[in-house]
Amino acid sequence: MKILIVEDEPKTGDYLKQGLTEAGFVTDLARDGWDGLELAKAGHYDLMILDVMLPGINGWQVLEGVRRAGIDMPVLFLTARDQVEDRVKGLELGADDYLVKPFAFAELLARVRSLVRRGHAGLEPAVLKAADLELDLLRRRAMRAGRKIELTAKEFALLELFLRRRGEVLPRSLIASQVWDMNFDSDTNVIDVAVRRLRVKIDEGFESKLIHTVRGMGYVLETFPEEPAP
Amino acid sequence: MKILIVEDEPKTGDYLKQGLTEAGFVTDLARDGWDGLELAKAGHYDLMILDVMLPGINGWQVLEGVRRAGIDMPVLFLTARDQVEDRVKGLELGADDYLVKPFAFAELLARVRSLVRRGHAGLEPAVLKAADLELDLLRRRAMRAGRKIELTAKEFALLELFLRRRGEVLPRSLIASQVWDMNFDSDTNVIDVAVRRLRVKIDEGFESKLIHTVRGMGYVLETFPEEPAP
DNA sequence: TTCAGCACATGAAAATCCTTATCGTCGAAG
DNA sequence: CTTCGACGATAAGGATTTTCATGTGCTGAA
Incomplete structure (x- = not known):
């Protein structure tokens, strides 16, 4: 199972990559929106984890680009605590789940597993x-x-x-x-x-x-x- | 990797069995000390998780029986909060690690992995x-x-x-x-x-x-x- | 050198959470 | 029907943890 992580903050990115790798996933890590978009188009991933706040183009824009390119994979996105409306917006744009920072890793893992299993067919009820x-x-x-x-x-x-x-x-x-x-x-x-x-x-x-x-x-x-x- | 769980309280036992199974281990569950001892002698396990408070014979006695039978496997035992001296005693008797109830499952899993990996060669420093x-x-x-x-x-x-x-x-x-x-x-x-x-x-x-x-x-x-x- | 900005320190208040103790209630047994 | 015991409800207290506001000192730029 292959996961693409798009996260600019190095510590968070490394943390995610390491944790998911230990949990048995194969991961790629993009440090900004453009790289993320490019990788998403190039490779075949089962899931994308997307930070909203990114340098260059932000998370929604990446998501939009990915969808425009006709790529159909579940997307879990990460938002800061105060970006509540952003979350709503993100879901409307076709994300499949979200997670508020700071989050427990166990929580992330649970959602990742759920998404990888279900595909992005059934969004969890909000x-x-x-x-x-x-x-x-x-x-x-x-x-x-x-x-x-x-x-x-x-x-x-x-x-x-x-x-x-x-x-x-x-x-x-x-x-x-x-x-x-x-x-x-x-x-x-x-x-x-x-x-x-x-x-x-x-x-x-x-x-x-x-x-x-x-x-x-x-x-x-x-x-x-x-x-x-x- | 095969783990023997010896735990009388049904809920705790099932919880452990399920959790460890999901984490990819094969598990057997014994509901009292005698069964535990018997299973330990019969099968080949990579780890035994042993509750101290058991009906019939208690955890240490099981441990002693296992060691007497010349069975050499790492043992992680579970104690209640107030049984501090029990823990010390258990370690002296040759247990490899302990965990205090109530415990987070993540904690248990970490120790289980550590013990399965290391064998009972190196007890963590106390x-x-x-x-x-x-x-x-x-x-x-x-x-x-x-x-x-x-x-x-x-x-x-x-x-x-x-x-x-x-x-x-x-x-x-x-x-x-x-x-x-x-x-x-x-x-x-x-x-x-x-x-x-x-x-x-x-x-x-x-x-x-x-x-x-x-x-x-x-x-x-x-x-x-x-x-x-x- | 001086100043501004940032990072960390500190103290105190507020929120949350856990523990303990006591009381009430339900159900079973006599 | 009454009593007893177990289980749960409730209240209050205390401890821990988090947030907030403010203070202090370092660092780099003008």
């Missing part, structure tokens, strides 16, 4: 929904019934997990491994506390509750109450 | 030193000039990095990727602040400073001052 709750993954914002909800990083990750696996009962060990990247140590109740904080934000003050406890098992996010009417 | 500073990785304790120093998780990780790469100038991007598992985003100074906190703890009040700033490059831990005498 907004997850359940009833009147919406989680915008691009803008990192949550809303319920039209009201904006502020979430911390952990809360966001937790809610994202719940929404991605809506209706499934998630045992604490699963939540721990996904949200905390930890193998579970049962003598703590971090998860209970985190779920509570999330509940306060997304359920408190609303008629229908979304997060439900399944005693002895874990937690579920469900649109309908467990027991409709006795 | 104590890192520089001048009169010591960092005990087993007991997670730091001392300087005989005085105990309390460190937080981040401080510990940072100091460990400095000690492992003593004398090397570490750019911020490297520190970010190692200690924060993040690709670097230059508009923050978390690293500066973290380095400062560490400095206060290990250098303040001591004649010779260990952590030095290299302007425009990063930080180094060095025993000798950069410029001896002008």
